[in-house]
Amino acid sequence: MTSTPYDGLDVMPLAGAWRAGSSPDRFVDTDPYTGEVILEGQRASVSDVDDAYAGAVLAQRDWARTSPGERSAVFLRTAELIDARTEELVDWLTREAGTTRMRAYVEIGIVRATAMAAVTHTALGSRTVASDVPGKENRIYQRPAGVVAVISPWNFPLHLSFRTVAPALAVGNSVVLKPAEDTPVTGGLFIAKLLEEAGLPPGVLSVVIGRGSEIGDALVEHPTPRVISFTGSTAVGQLIPAKAGVKRLALELGGNGPMVVLDDADLDHAVDAAIFSNYWHQGQICMATNRVVVDASVHDELVDRFVARARDLVTGDPRLPETHVGPIISERQLAGVRNKVARSLDAGAELLLGGDPSGPTGRVLPPHVLLGTNDIPAAVEEVFGPVATIIKARDERDALAIANDTTYGLSSAVFTTDLERGIAFALEVEAGMTHVNDTTVHDDVHAAFGGEKQSGLGRFGGEWVLDDLTTEHWVSVQHVRRPLPF
Ligand code: NAD
Numbered sequence: 001m002t003s004t005p006y007d008g009l010d011v012m013p014l015a016g017a018w019r020a021g022s023s024p025d026r027f028v029d030t031d032p033y034t035g036e037v038i039l040e041g042q043r044a045s046v047s048d049v050d051d052a053y054a055g056a057v058l059a060q061r062d063w064a065r066t067s068p069g070e071r072s073a074v075f076l077r078t079a080e081l082i083d084a085r086t087e088e089l090v091d092w093l094t095r096e097a098g099t100t101r102m103r104a105y106v107e108i109g110i111v112r113a114t115a116m117a118a119v120t121h122t123a124l125g126s127r128t129v130a131s132d133v134p135g136k137e138n139r140i141y142q143r144p145a146g147v148v149a150v151i152s153p154w155n156f157p158l159h160l161s162f163r164t165v166a167p168a169l170a171v172g173n174s175v176v177l178k179p180a181e182d183t184p185v186t187g188g189l190f191i192a193k194l195l196e197e198a199g200l201p202p203g204v205l206s207v208v209i210g211r212g213s214e215i216g217d218a219l220v221e222h223p224t225p226r227v228i229s230f231t232g233s234t235a236v237g238q239l240i241p242a243k244a245g246v247k248r249l250a251l252e253l254g255g256n257g258p259m260v261v262l263d264d265a266d267l268d269h270a271v272d273a274a275i276f277s278n279y280w281h282q283g284q285i286c287m288a289t290n291r292v293v294v295d296a297s298v299h300d301e302l303v304d305r306f307v308a309r310a311r312d313l314v315t316g317d318p319r320l321p322e323t324h325v326g327p328i329i330s331e332r333q334l335a336g337v338r339n340k341v342a343r344s345l346d347a348g349a350e351l352l353l354g355g356d357p358s359g360p361t362g363r364v365l366p367p368h369v370l371l372g373t374n375d376i377p378a379a380v381e382e383v384f385g386p387v388a389t390i391i392k393a394r395d396e397r398d399a400l401a402i403a404n405d406t407t408y409g410l411s412s413a414v415f416t417t418d419l420e421r422g423i424a425f426a427l428e429v430e431a432g433m434t435h436v437n438d439t440t441v442h443d444d445v446h447a448a449f450g451g452e453k454q455s456g457l458g459r460f461g462g463e464w465v466l467d468d469l470t471t472e473h474w475v476s477v478q479h480v481r482r483p484l485p486f
Contacts, residue, residue, distance in 0.1 A: 003084050006193040009185055010041035012209050013192045014048055015055025016202035021048050027209050029184055032098035032327040033318055035361040039185065044208035046218040049176070052206035053224040056147045056174040059203030064144050064172035068122035071170055075118040077198035078166075082112045085194070089158070092186050097157055098327040098363075100318045103281050111162045113445045118170035121466060135480035141473045144172035145248065146226040148469060149219050151212070153232045154180035154329055155284045155384075157187030163445075164229040164250070165191060165205065167465045173227075174204045178219055180232075182329050184209045212236065220244050227468055234382075234408070234454045250458035250468040253451065254382040255286040255410030257440035258403035260425070261302055262396055263295040265415035269437065271305045273413065277439040278388040279313060279367050282325055284333070286455075287411035287433075287441045291379050292390045293402050299392045303371065306390065307352050310367040316359060325386055327363040334363050337385030344370055344378040349389070374402045382408065396425070404430045409452030411440040432459075 011018045021027075021044035029039035044052075063071075082089070086108055093104035126141040148168040152161040161179055168175050179187025188207040195205055208215060216236075220228055220243045228244050230237055231252040241249060259277060261270045277289035294302050318326030328334040334357060345351060349372035357365045368387040370378055378389045393399035403412060412431040416422045422436035432451040435442055443449055443461075450459035458468050 003088075005088050006190065009039055009189045009193075012041075012044065012189060012207045013196070013202075014044070014206050014208070015051045016059065021045060021209060023048075023210060023214070027181065027184060029096060029182075031095045032182075032329050032363055033359055033361060038095055041209065044210040044215055046215055048210075049208055049215050049218040049222065052176045052208055053147060053222055055203040055206055056176055057224060059201060060144070060147060060172070060174035063169075063174060063201060063204045066172070071122040071172070072119045074195065074198045074200050075115045075122075075166065075170060078194050079112050079115040081194050081197055082108060082115065089186075089190065092190060093158065094318050096186050097154060097183050098318055098329055099281060100323050100326050101321055107156055107159050110159050110443060110445065114159070114162050114166050117445045118166040121167050121170040124171055124470065131476070133478075133482055135478060135482060137477040137479060139475045139477070141475060142466075142470050143473050145469055145471050146173060147224050148173045148175050148227040148229060149222075149225040150175055150177045151216070151219065151228070151230045151232065152177070152179050152187050154182040154187065155281065155286070157183035158191065159443075160231045161187045162191055163460050163465075164231075164469075168227075168229070168469050169195070169200065169204065171466065171470055173469060176206045176208065176219065176225065178208050178210070178212075178215065181211055217243060226471070229468065237456070238454070248468055251456040252286070252458070252460070253410075253454060253456040254408060255288070255451065255455050256290045256379075256382050256406045256408035257287055257411045257413070258291045258293050258406070258429075259289040259413040259440055260393075260399045260403050260415065261292065261294045261298060262399065262414065262416040262421070262425070263297045264417045264421075265298065266417055266437075267298060267302055267305060270415040271302060271309055273415070273437075273439045274306060274388070275309045275313070277413070277441050279310065279325055279386050280441055282328055282365070283386040284329065284384050285441050287443070288384070289413070289440045290383055290389065291374070291402075292388055293393050293399050294390060295396065295399060296392050296394055299390075303352070303390055306388070307369050310353055310369055310388070313367050315364050315366050325364065325367060327359055327361065328357075328365055328385060331363070333384065334365060337365060337383060337387060340377050340381055340383050340385075341368060341370070341387055344372060344376040344389070347376045348372070349376045349378065374405055380406070400425065400428055404428075407454045410455035411435070411442070413438060413440045432456075
């Protein structure tokens with residue numbers, strides 16, 4: 001069945017009604033590959049944020065009282081709508097976020113799985129715990145936290161918004177969502193349209209389209225939300241706690257993923273995984289492999305094979321099925337990536353593969369390969385572009401020290417043909433996630449996704465996501481009158 005594409009995306013759902021933002025300034029949504037303006041509208045103001053929160057408080061009371069079955073129905077229907085609207089979504093993701101078609105299908109698959117997983121979160125329960133007081137019954141009820149603020153980035157916009165929005169709504173919270181400036185539709189408005197069509201009542205989800213610098217503080221400092229779920233850079237994320245005050249924080253921040261290749265690794269497998277982890281979505285992934293750390297005994301062979309594979313990747317228009325590497329999202333991001341490469345070369349790195357950006361907007365940066373040490377800027381900082389840094393390690397011990405010598409701790413990987421050795425190594429890596437013989441870019445709605453160190457606080461996926469989105473209410477019942485001290 002074909003559906004009519006969603007329209008009216010130049011306005012936003014605010015407290016139950018779709019209307020223009022009340023800021024005098026406009027948002028302009030552009031295709032990062034062609035430069036074409038695909039959507040324009042009026043941005044949200046601080047007073048729109050107030051309205052969204054006021055509506056969220058009102059709507060949450062009734063939403064929290066709906067039955068698990070009613071809430072499940074919304075998410076089952078959302079999954080059906082995602083199926084029916086897959087091509088429409090692929091079109092938006094390629095045009096707005098510059099993703100290749102293959103990557104768009106993967107993202108949509110994860111979002112569909114998240115909608116299905118949300119069904120499992122709809123029935124919150126309670127349990128009893130023993131008391132030292134005779135005749136006392138302790139009941140601990142798991143409850144929705146209340147109003148949840150979600151702030152998301154542009155790189156996997158649909159998934160990174162929906163992974164909080166879906167479980168937050170499933171347990172009976174209301175949500176105010178602020179997608180990134182570059183992806184207002186795939187990070188926000190399309191999600192609102194899907195949930196609205198699936199039967200979510202008005203006001204339970206509001207979307208505010210605007211700049212972080214203009215409405216970010218209002219969203220975070222506002223007294224209404226009980227939870228701030230922020231996914232984005234460490235630079236912005238580390239400022240959130242002081243502004244949020246007494247609220248729960250879920251912070252999913254930047255990464256600097258090491259992929260360690262030990263001396264007994266299957267090199268073909270390791271090179272394939274490293275190519276994917278470095279260049280998928282132009283390296284604009286928090287879990288991307290920022291550093292390939294290679295045992296000295298296999299280093300030169302790995303470098304040769306890696307450069308040969310990277311040279312063969314197809315760059316260009318993300319709409320074409322053969323394209324591996326498309327455009328960088330914005331001029332600002334492209335300039336930042338090129339600056340990190342230039343500073344790394346100044347610091348002594350060797351450029352094994354490079355080239356100038358191309359395409360209509362000049363934003364398709366070809367795969368770069370740097371040979372360097374762990375102290376060059378491309379190894380110390382998160383690059384967020386198609387740039388691999390290969391670092392030679394003396395041995396396993398040195399490889400572990402290099403892998404851990406970073407302020408970040410999100411994803412990581414180790415390659416070895418000895419699985420027990422791989423697991424032992426993985427447990428020594430200071431990261432939230434370590435994959436043995438696989439890419440660093442791996443997410444699974446059923447597993448605990450999150451970071452250590454400056455990469456964040458909290459976990460998504462499985463039952464772990466509920467830690468941030470629910471609260472406990474202790475109700476005690478005194479069955480027999482108890483003796484009191486006076
Ligand atoms: P960013 O920090 O610039 O922006 C993220 C979001 O925060 C956007 O919606 C932005 O508008 C908003 N924002 C900006 N300033 C704000 C402020 N003062 N107050 C409140 N909100 C504000 O990040 P980005 O460039 O959009 O995304 C890339 C970064 O996100 C990378 O560092 C990447 O590693 C990280 N990321 C992390 C994960 C994860 O799960 N750990 C996933 C994807 C991306």
